Amino acid sequence: MIEKEKWFNVDAVKAKADELWNAPCIHMRPDALEKYQMFFDEKCQKSKELTDEARTCIPGAVQHNLSINYPFPIAMKKIEDAYFWDVDGNKYVNYLQAGGPTMLGSNDPxxxxxxxxxxxxxxxxxxxxxxxxxxxxxxxxxxxxxxxxxxxxxxxxxxxxxxxxxxxxxxxxxxxxxxxxxxxxxxxxxxxxxxxxxxxxxxxxxxxxxxxxxxxxxxxxxxxxxxxxxxxxxxxxxxxxxxxxxxxxxxxxxxxxxxxxxxxxxxxxxxxxxxxxxxxxxxxxxxxxxxxxxxxxxxxxxxxxxxxxxxxxxxxxxxxxxxxxxxxxxxxxxxxxxxxxxxxxxxxxxxxxxxxxxxxxxxxIDACGKAAEASWKLGEGIQKIFDKYNLPFSVYVQPAIVHIDVTGTFCLRLTEDNLDEFNAKYPERNQALNEFAMGLMAEGIVTLSGRRLYTSSAVTDEVIEETLEKFDRLFSSYVPA
Ligand SMILES: Cc1ncc(COP(=O)(O)O)c(C=O)c1O
CATH class of the missing domain: 3.40.640.10 (Type I PLP-dependent aspartate aminotransferase-like (Major domain))
Incomplete structure (x- = not known):
């Protein structure tokens, strides 16, 4: 049974977002960034070739707003159950769900x-x-x-x-x-x-x-x-x-x-x-x-x-x-x-x-119940990782939707008073988000732009465990060496 109250601590979510925005931007360690960059350079060559060619005839190389495009988009080939495979054969856990539509996992037989x-x-x-x-x-x-x-x-x-x-x-x-x-x-x-x-x-x-x-x-x-x-x-x-x-x-x-x-x-x-x-x-x-x-x-x-x-x-x-x-x-x-x-x-x-x-x-099969349960478990697991590494990032959950904010931009409201501050800070925050999304892809987790995870009934406890191990590795990269 979902504890609705747990999520509806909206004031806490907003306070955390303010805190994150007002603190200096947090980046991944350079050695980790280099390691994740190498995944793209070494393991995603077919994707690179395809999207380089696509760039000549498709604006921005992809037709989908939700693609992760840094350092370049990955060309996906197959989707099944809780997973994606790209054209180079790399496997990813699927938390994009095509932008939300698939609640039974992908390509349900x-x-x-x-x-x-x-x-x-x-x-x-x-x-x-x-x-x-x-x-x-x-x-x-x-x-x-x-x-x-x-x-x-x-x-x-x-x-x-x-x-x-x-x-x-x-x-x-x-x-x-x-x-x-x-x-x-x-x-x-x-x-x-x-x-x-x-x-x-x-x-x-x-x-x-x-x-x-x-x-x-x-x-x-x-x-x-x-x-x-x-x-x-x-x-x-x-x-x-x-x-x-x-x-x-x-x-x-x-x-x-x-x-x-x-x-x-x-x-x-x-x-x-x-x-x-x-x-x-x-x-x-x-x-x-x-x-x-x-x-x-x-x-x-x-x-x-x-x-x-x-x-x-x-x-x-x-x-x-x-x-x-x-x-x-x-x-x-x-x-x-x-x-x-x-x-x-x-x-x-x-x-x-x-x-x-x-x-x-x-x-x-109570797909909504299963997907909601998975989202709670993921949210709790991710929060534990933040606590373990003492990271001030924010995670909160709505049934079957997990929000992760590493830049403090989710609850921002632009006014005349903060526009200059926003313009000064936003490019660095955006880059930090790109780096985070890149790290996620390299670890084998596909999300919605590094900001949101959609779950489905295919996200079992084993899939969650595998995901949390990947998150643990990624977030350990934010701890100063
Ligand atoms: C709340 C909401 N309304 C409308 C749309 C537009 O839907 P579509 O992408 O199918 O045009 C979206 C897409 O993500 C959405 O999130």
């Missing part, structure tokens, strides 16, 4: 067989209705009861974009409030104040400012700030939706207090605003019933992605109250009073089948 059967028989894509979209929809509705209707999309980014359009159409109000630092995909609406709180439009390169005329970012976990913004928005036609990642912005890296969602719910009801959970990461990961199952607070709409299709393409969806979701256009598109959405490959039979059978199997 039962789901694969179902997909192969479909490919050999009926075929992967029709562009028309298939029974699998119905089966998947009904399964999602069973698991997350506030989903009374569901529209599927090709990605989380698309689903977030569609959700914003739907919320505005349904409420007739123009404004959307998000959290500072929150990520809701790379669509123009939400490409605003993400990654680091307070960045506002500074990372929205190429997005015209008018996209954000009616989008505001407020600090997370701050009810007075949310109320003030809702009140302000009343002057410009009101707020269609408050959109949040329910465990906190940036995949929960900047956590929120446990009672925050209920307070948001009350505030949204007071202002006639929809409460939306962006559950692209959390649905069917932190809890088979998503954040509403975990916290017991229902939103009006939920945005899905990742796990909903069991790791098969394409994964996105918007679900929630019938009276809202029914405003999406019917497939024939002839009803011009409705909210128009599309997607050639959305809800294809292959992904819907994979999503349906994955959700079924996840319930049968």
């Amino acid at each position: 039962e789901i694969r067989e179902k997909v192969i059967e479909l490919l050999n028989g009926d075929g992967p894509i029709t562009g028309l209705f298939s029974e699998y979209e119905l089966l998947l929809t009904k399964e999602v509705m069973k698991l997350i009861p506030h989903v009374e209707m569901l529209r599927l999309f090709a990605s989380g980014s698309e689903a977030d974009m569609a959700m914003a359009r739907l919320a505005r159409a349904y409420t007739g109000k123009p404004n959307i409030i998000k959290h500072e630092c929150g990520y809701h995909g790379w669509n123009d609406t939400f490409e605003y104040d993400y990654g680091i709180a307070g960045t506002k439009e500074s990372l929205s390169v190429g997005v015209p400012a008018y996209y954000h005329t009616h989008v505001q970012a407020v600090p997370s976990d701050d009810i007075p700030a949310m109320r003030a913004q809702l009140e302000e928005n009343e002057k410009t036609g009101g707020t269609a939706a408050v959109v949040v990642e329910p465990f906190g912005p940036n995949g929960g890296a900047m956590p929120v207090h446990q009672d925050y969602l209920q307070q948001l719910r009350d505030l949204c009801d007071e202002f006639g605003t929809l409460l939306v959970y962006d559950e692209v990461i959390t649905a069917f990961r932190v809890d088979i019933g998503g954040a509403a199952g975990f916290f017991g607070v229902k939103p009006d709409l939920s945005v899905f992605g990742k796990v909903i299709m069991g790791g098969y393409p394409m994964a996105g969806g918007v679900g929630g109250r019938r009276e809202i979701v029914q405003h999406f256009a019917p497939p024939a598109g002839a009803d011009y009073g409705k909210v128009h959405v599309g997607g050639t490959l959305s809800a294809n039979p292959m992904c819907c089948l994979a999503g349906y059978y994955s959700l079924k199997k996840m319930q049968e």
Whole structure:
């Protein structure tokens, strides 16, 4: 049984982040850095050749935002159960889970067989209705009861974009409030104040400012700030939706207090605003019933992605109250009073089948419970290593998600007052993170950018033990010689 309270010491997490940011940046010892660098030079030659060539025709050499690119990206070949193998034959423990979607471990044989059967028989894509979209929809509705209707999309980014359009159409109000630092995909609406709180439009390169005329970012976990913004928005036609990642912005890296969602719910009801959970990461990961199952607070709409299709393409969806979701256009598109959405490959039979059978199997084997248990064990083990080597780094856990902060940048909030300090400190912190991520890869641990570990039901006690040995070696490299 997960001890929720253990994680919800949000104040301790934030205090630790402040401490880390205010202390000098901690680097790995140069001899260790050299050793890890040698792994890339000596053991990753095919990866180097492939990515050198890719650099000539693919911007940055890789198509994936989550690749570890320092000193160069590794070309992966095979993925199975809890492991990766690269093109040079090196083996890695998988804590990326393709960015979150795979809860049964990678390439689960039962789901694969179902997909192969479909490919050999009926075929992967029709562009028309298939029974699998119905089966998947009904399964999602069973698991997350506030989903009374569901529209599927090709990605989380698309689903977030569609959700914003739907919320505005349904409420007739123009404004959307998000959290500072929150990520809701790379669509123009939400490409605003993400990654680091307070960045506002500074990372929205190429997005015209008018996209954000009616989008505001407020600090997370701050009810007075949310109320003030809702009140302000009343002057410009009101707020269609408050959109949040329910465990906190940036995949929960900047956590929120446990009672925050209920307070948001009350505030949204007071202002006639929809409460939306962006559950692209959390649905069917932190809890088979998503954040509403975990916290017991229902939103009006939920945005899905990742796990909903069991790791098969394409994964996105918007679900929630019938009276809202029914405003999406019917497939024939002839009803011009409705909210128009599309997607050639959305809800294809292959992904819907994979999503349906994955959700079924996840319930049968309690995949969320197993992955959560693994995350607690990992978190505790990593904290013990920090204590052993007297390292001030931070580790905290949400079910099936482990956050590790070695640079103190997770809970930063940029303001006019600290911008100079941030600009002065950030490049060194970024380099320290690159070095840490490189050390992890060289030890054989694939993470999300050296900042996050996603677990799955394939992460057994043996896998954890193996991982902690690797972490121990890596963190011993931070102890002065
Ligand atoms: C909370 C959240 N919303 C939306 C997205 C975008 O999803 P996708 O990458 O499928 O477009 C992501 C992606 O990581 C996410 O974490």
